[in-house]
Amino acid sequence: xxxxxxxxxxxxxxxxxxxxxxxxxxxxxxxxxxxxxxxxxxxxxxxxxxxxxxxxxxxxxxxxxxxxxxxxxxxxxxxxxxxxxxxxxxxxxxxxxxxxxxxxxxxxxxxxxxxxxxxxxxxxxxxxxxxxxxxxxxxxxxxxxxxxxxxxxxxxxxxxxxxxxxxxxxxxxxxxxxxx
Amino acid sequence: xxxxxxxxxxxxxxxxxxxxxxxxxxxxxxxxxxxxxxxxxxxxxxxxxxxxxxxxxxxxxxxxxxxxxxxxxxxxxxxxxxxxxxxxxxxxxxxxxxxxxxxxxxxxxxxxxxxxxxxxxxxxxxxxxxxxxxxxxxxxxxxxxxxxxxxxxxxxxxxxxxxxxxxxxxxxxxxxxx
Numbered sequence: 192x193x194x195x196x197x198x199x200x201x202x203x204x205x206x207x208x209x210x211x212x213x214x215x216x217x218x219x220x221x222x223x224x225x226x227x228x229x230x231x232x233x234x235x236x237x238x239x240x241x242x243x244x245x246x247x248x249x250x251x252x253x254x255x256x257x258x259x260x261x262x263x264x265x266x267x268x269x270x271x272x273x274x275x276x277x278x279x280x281x282x283x284x285x286x287x288x289x290x291x292x293x294x295x296x297x298x299x300x301x302x303x304x305x306x307x308x309x310x311x312x313x314x315x316x317x318x319x320x321x322x323x324x325x326x327x328x329x330x331x332x333x334x335x336x337x338x339x340x341x342x343x344x345x346x347x348x349x350x351x352x353x354x355x356x357x358x359x360x361x362x363x364x365x366x367x368x369x370x371x
Numbered sequence: 372x373x374x375x376x377x378x379x380x381x382x383x384x385x386x387x388x389x390x391x392x393x394x395x396x397x398x399x400x401x402x403x404x405x406x407x408x409x410x411x412x413x414x415x416x417x418x419x420x421x422x423x424x425x426x427x428x429x430x431x432x433x434x435x436x437x438x439x440x441x442x443x444x445x446x447x448x449x450x451x452x453x454x455x456x457x458x459x460x461x462x463x464x465x466x467x468x469x470x471x472x473x474x475x476x477x478x479x480x481x482x483x484x485x486x487x488x489x490x491x492x493x494x495x496x497x498x499x500x501x502x503x504x505x506x507x508x509x510x511x512x513x514x515x516x517x518x519x520x521x522x523x524x525x526x527x528x529x530x531x532x533x534x535x536x537x538x539x540x541x542x543x544x545x546x547x548x549x
Binding site: 291313315322330331 | 466467468470471473480481486488489490491492497499501503505506507508509510512532535
């Protein structure tokens with residue numbers, strides 16, 4: 192009888208070890224550092240012109256009572272293997288905390304009707320996602336999302352761009368942390 | 372020779388001043404009026420729940436320097452029983468861009484009201500609403516494209532994108548009420 196009564200308790204005890212704990216959100220400090228890596232772009236154009244490779248650098252640093260994300264993308268598309276056509280683009284956005292610890296508002300991109308657009312960021316588990324909305328002078332939107340997930344060795348990037356009319360582009364990348 | 376040069380300068384000036392080919396946008400007042408009709412949702416959930424049909428009702432009117440759009444959507448199960456009724460109103464004012472208007476009340480996306488803007492292109496007036504959930508940070512982007520098909524007919528195409536994925540598309544036709 193004792194053995195029968197013990198079984199449910201043993202089962203519960205076992206479940207406590209097996210059951211995954213509720214995922215906690217990482218602190219923004221966990222993202223601070225310098226990351227380098229590369230990514231592969233995938234879009235409708237990629238079907239015709241081949242998948243494009245790109246080098247990715249990201250630096251996330253504290254700034255004021257928030258943080259700043261700066262990233263550089265070096266894109267090699269077209270040209271010849273000996274002399275590829277190279278484009279380099281650097282962007283940065285600063286964020287401040289809001290009343291919600293998982294949400295951040297941009298301090299320097301606050302108007303979607305401007306060239307810089309409007310940006311916000313959200314933190315969920317190990318992923319920091321930065322969104323940027325730009326509305327063109329014709330009223331067309333361009334919504335970009337950069338989801339950066341930290342891991343033991345570095346960072347995974349998933350970039351998605353949605354444009355008015357359905358055109359979209361996605362980039363998946365892997366980066367290694369090279370400096371704190 | 373001088374006459375030719377004058378003619379060329381005049382031609383160049385007239386070309387520069389002329390609107391681009393195809394840029395035949397309707398004025399906003401062409402959309403003013405009350406339109407009523409039926410829409411059909413194209414989504415898996417709507418199909419499973421037998422909630423594809425919607426009654427559509429929209430009123431577009433002048434408001435100050437801009438305009439207002441007020442709409443009612445009634446969802447009917449099987450096209451008969453009313454199960455949901457949504458009303459909304461947005462007022463827009465001009466911006467520096469001739470064909471872009473911004474909402475007077477929906478001015479910040481990370482809020483309950485969200486960020487709204489409208490565009491005018493050819494025969495279509497599109498109202499956009501971006502709402503970012505203040506708690507989770509996830510977003511939804513709604514667009515209501517209303518196209519005039521003649522003076523008294525209007526076609527609606529509503530799309531809702533949620534976190535990068537199109538979720539709901541409703542299309543319908545409305546007639547001007549006199």
